[in-house]
Amino acid sequence: MPSFDPDVVLRAQAGDDGARERLLATLEPILRRFFLSRIGGQPDVDDLVQNTLLRVHTGLEALQNPARFKAFSMKAAVFELQDFYRGRYSGREYLYDPDRPPTDPSGPDTAGLRVDLERALEVLTPKARRILELREMGYQYKDIAEMVETTEAAVKMQVKRAFERLRGLLTLAGLLFLLSLGTAL
Amino acid sequence: MNPRYDDTALFEALDPEERDALRRALGTDADAAEALALWYALRERLGAGLRRDLPDFDLLVLYALGDEPAVLAPEEEARLIAARPALEAALDAHPALRDVVRRVRADRAAFDDAWPAEPEPARTPDLASVVGQRAVDRQAERPSRGRRWAWRSAVAVAAVAFAALSVYLFQRDAGFETYETAAGETERIELADGSAVHLAAQSRLLVETEGARLVRLTGEAVFEVVPSGERFVVETATARTTVIGTTFGVKASEFETSVVLASGAVELAPRANPEAAVRLEPGQRSRVVGGQDPEAPTRADVTDVLAWTGTWHFQATPLADIVERLAAHYGVAIEAAPGLAGDRVTGPFSSDVAVGETLRTLALALDARVEGDAATGFRLVR
Numbered sequence: 001m002p003s004f005d006p007d008v009v010l011r012a013q014a015g016d017d018g019a020r021e022r023l024l025a026t027l028e029p030i031l032r033r034f035f036l037s038r039i040g041g042q043p044d045v046d047d048l049v050q051n052t053l054l055r056v057h058t059g060l061e062a063l064q065n066p067a068r069f070k071a072f073s074m075k076a077a078v079f080e081l082q083d084f085y086r087g088r089y090s091g092r093e094y095l096y097d098p099d100r101p102p103t104d105p106s107g108p109d110t111a112g113l114r115v116d117l118e119r120a121l122e123v124l125t126p127k128a129r130r131i132l133e134l135r136e137m138g139y140q141y142k143d144i145a146e147m148v149e150t151t152e153a154a155v156k157m158q159v160k161r162a163f164e165r166l167r168g169l170l171t172l173a174g175l176l177f178l179l180s181l182g183t184a185l
Numbered sequence: 186m187n188p189r190y191d192d193t194a195l196f197e198a199l200d201p202e203e204r205d206a207l208r209r210a211l212g213t214d215a216d217a218a219e220a221l222a223l224w225y226a227l228r229e230r231l232g233a234g235l236r237r238d239l240p241d242f243d244l245l246v247l248y249a250l251g252d253e254p255a256v257l258a259p260e261e262e263a264r265l266i267a268a269r270p271a272l273e274a275a276l277d278a279h280p281a282l283r284d285v286v287r288r289v290r291a292d293r294a295a296f297d298d299a300w301p302a303e304p305e306p307a308r309t310p311d312l313a314s315v316v317g318q319r320a321v322d323r324q325a326e327r328p329s330r331g332r333r334w335a336w337r338s339a340v341a342v343a344a345v346a347f348a349a350l351s352v353y354l355f356q357r358d359a360g361f362e363t364y365e366t367a368a369g370e371t372e373r374i375e376l377a378d379g380s381a382v383h384l385a386a387q388s389r390l391l392v393e394t395e396g397a398r399l400v401r402l403t404g405e406a407v408f409e410v411v412p413s414g415e416r417f418v419v420e421t422a423t424a425r426t427t428v429i430g431t432t433f434g435v436k437a438s439e440f441e442t443s444v445v446l447a448s449g450a451v452e453l454a455p456r457a458n459p460e461a462a463v464r465l466e467p468g469q470r471s472r473v474v475g476g477q478d479p480e481a482p483t484r485a486d487v488t489d490v491l492a493w494t495g496t497w498h499f500q501a502t503p504l505a506d507i508v509e510r511l512a513a514h515y516g517v518a519i520e521a522a523p524g525l526a527g528d529r530v531t532g533p534f535s536s537d538v539a540v541g542e543t544l545r546t547l548a549l550a551l552d553a554r555v556e557g558d559a560a561t562g563f564r565l566v567r
Contacts, residue, residue, distance in 0.1 A: 034299035038292060047552075054549060058532075064258060071256045074296045081292055082246060120227050126280070129231070133281035136232040137242070147284040166227065167220045 009066035020060070024053050027073055034077055044084060052080045086138030120166055128162040131155055235282075238275035244268050245275075245282060249289035361391035361401065380417070381409040424473040425459060427452045443472035447487045447498040447533070453479050467531075468500045495536050501529045504551065504565070515540040518562030525553055525565055 004026065011019035028049060035048045055076040063072050124132070127148070134144045141159075145152040210217065239245060247265050251257045257265065265272075276282045366372050366384050374382040376392060384390055388404020401420045417428035424442035428451055444453045446465040453471050454462035461478040463471050470485035487500045488510070499507060505526040512519040517540055528551050534543055544555045544563055556564045 030299050030301065034296050037295050037299060068255060070300060074293060074300075075250060075256070077296055078250065078289060078292045079243070079246060082242075082289070085288075117223075117226055117230050120223060121230065124227075130281045130284065132228060132231055133235055133279055134284060136228060136235055137281070137285065143288075144284075147288050163220070163224055166223050170216070170220055170223065 004069055006066035006069070009060075009063070009069050013061050013063065013066065020057070023060075023069075024057060027056065028053060031073075031077055035081065038081060039084065048077075048080055048084055052077045055080065085140070085143055087140065088138070120169060123165040123169060124162055125158070128158045131158050132162065135159075235279060238278055239272070239282065241268070244272055245285055246289050248272055249286040250293060252290075253293075360394050362394055364390045364392070366404075383409075420456065423456060423475065424479075425454050425456050427454075427462075441472060441474045443470060445470045445485045445487055445490045447491065447500060455479070492536075496533045497536060498533050499530050501531050504528045504530060504547070507547065508565070511540065511543060515559075517559045519544070520562070520564050522553075522564065522566040525551060525567055 004023070008019050008023060012023050031049045031052050032045060035045045039045065039048075052073075056073055059072070059076065063069065121129075130148060131144055134147060135141070139147065141155050142152045145155045148155065244265065247257060247261050248269075251262065251265055276286070364372060364374055364382075364384060366388050372384045374384060374390065374392070376382065378396070378398065382390060382392075382400070385405035388402070390404075391401040393399040396415070398415050399418045399420070403422070419426045419428070421442045424444075426442075426444055442453075444451060444465060446467050446469055450464060450466070452462040452464050453473060454460070455473050455476055455478060457476050458478065463479040463482060465471055465482050468484060468487055469482035470490075471479045471482045473479050487498045488502060491498045497507075497510065503526065504521045507530060508519045508521045508526075514536060519540075530547065530550060532550075534546070540559065540563070541555070544565065547553070548555050548565055551565070551567070553565050553567045556566055
C-alpha cells in the first residue's frame with residue numbers, strides 16, 4: 001500500500017500537495033477509529049480527528065524520518081486525546097472551573113481558615129489524594145475511574161468522603177475554639 | 186450535615202437547578218462556605234504541588250511513550266534525558282502521575298489496534314479543503330494545549346535572526362567555511378545537517394565544517410535549524426546562543442547581543458561565562474552587553490522584531506491585530522467576526538503567500554471559515 005510509503009511522506013514533505021492530501025485522507029479513518037475506540041461516539045470525535053490532522057499537517061515537514069510516520073501520527077493523536085481528557089475541549093462552555101462554584105471569583109480566602117492546610121491534607125487517604133490530583137490535572141471522574149480501576153460512583157464517593165472529613169475537621173476546630181473560650185472564662 | 190451540601194465537592198455532577206440552589210445556599214451558610222473554602226484551598230495546594238513537580242505535562246506524555254524504541258524524535262529524547270531525574274522524582278511523589286502514564290500507554294496500544302496492516306485507500310476527496318494547504322508553520326508533532334493554540338506547539342525548526350549594528354570580524358577558523366554577502370545581496374545556504382540559513386545583505390557567516398552545529402555570525406540572518414540530539418550553537422562577538430528548540434532571533438554587534446524568542450527555548454550566555462546563561466520563554470528578550478551577565482528577560486514584540494525576515498512570527502497575537510496587519514500588507518479589507526477577534530494565534534506566517542492562502546490557514550487554525558474576496562473584502566467567521 002503506497003500511501004504510507006516513506007517516499008510518499010517524503011513527497012508530501014517536499015511540497016507535493018497531492019501526496020499530502022492522500023496521506024492525510026488515508027490517515028483520517030484510522031484516527032476516527034482510534035478516537036471512537038477511546039471515547040465512543042461523542043460529537044468531539046470530529047474535532048479530535050480534525051485537530052490531529054492539523055497537527056500532522058503542520059508538523060509534517062519537521063518529521064526527520066519518513067519511515068516513522070506511524071509514530072509521528074500516534075504522538076499527535078495521543079497528545080490531542082490528552083487535551084480532550086483534560087477538559088480542553090469543554091473549557092469554552094464554562095466561565096469557571098466546572099468543579100468550582102464561583103462563590104468568590106478571586107479564589108478561596110485561606111487567610112481566615114481555622115484549619116491548617118497541611119493538617120487538612122493529612123485527612124486525605126492515599127486514594128482520595130490520587131483521585132483529587134488526577135482531577136486537578138483535568139481528568140473527568142469517569143476517566144479517573146478507569147485510571148484507578150474502579151467505578152465512577154466509587155470515585156465520587158471517595159471525593160465526598162474526603163470533603164466530609166474536612167467538614168469534620170472544621171467542626172472539631174470549632175469545638176476546640178469554644179473549649180478554649182470556656183477555659184479562659 | 187445538610188444534604189444540600191453533600192455534592193458540593195462534585196459540583197460538576199449537579200444539574201443546573203441544583204447548582205443554582207447550592208450557590209444560593211452557600212451565600213447564606215457561613216459554615217458551609219468555610220468548608221468549601223477549605224476544600225478549594227486544599228485542591229489548590231494539590232494542584233500547586235503538581236505544577237511545581239511537573240511544570241511541563243507534555244514531558245510526562247513523552248516519558249510514557251518513550252519506553253518503546255523509535256517513537257521519540259531525537260529532540261524529544263534529548264528533552265526527556267534532561268528532564269528524567271526531576272520527572273522520576275515527581276512520579277514517586279505523586280502516584281497519580283503513574284496513572285497518567287498507564288493511560289497514555291493504553292492510548293498508544295489502542296492506536297496500534299486502529300492502525301491497519303494495510304491502510305485503507307483514501308476516501309475523503311474534499312479533505313484538501315481542510316488540510317491540503319502547504320504548511321506555513323513547521324511545527325513538530327507535539328501538540329498544543331488548546332484548540333485556539335493550533336499553531337503553538339513545539340516547532341522543530343529554529344529560525345534565528347541576526348541584525349548587526351556594526352561589523353565585527355571573527356578570526357577565520359580553519360575548521361569553518363565562510364559565506365559573505367554584499368550590499369543588496371542575500372543568500373540562502375543549506376547546511377550539511379539539513380538546516381538552512383537565509384543570510385541578509387552585508388553579513389558574514391562561518392559554519393563549522395564538520396557537524397555544522399556551530400556557526401559564527403556577523404550581520405543578519407535567519408536560521409532554520411533541523412532538530413537533532415546535538416544542540417545548535419550560534420556565536421556572536423559577545424554571546425553564545427544555544428538552540429534548545431524552535432524559533433528565536435538575535436541582534437548582534439561588537440559590543441552587544443540581544444535575543445528575542447518567538448517559540449521554544451534558548452539559552453543566552455556571555456561567551457566568556459557560559460555558566461551565567463539565562464533561559465528565555467517565548468515572547469521574551471534578553472541581551473548581553475560587553476562581558477556582563479545577560480539581563481533579566483523582558484517582554485518583546487516578536488512579530489515586529491522579526492518582520493524583516495518576510496515572516497510574521499505571531500506570539501499569542503489576537504486575531505484582530507493579525508487582521509489589521511494583513512489588511513495593511515495586502516491592501517485589502519479584512520475583518521474578523523466579533524467572536525473571533527480575541528482568539529490568539531502563535532506561529533510563523535510567510536508574508537510572501539497570497540492573502541487568501543494566509544486567511545485559509547488562519548481559519549483552519551481557528552475552526553473558522555473565510556468569506557468574501559479581494560474585491561469585496563474578506564471576513565473570517567465561525
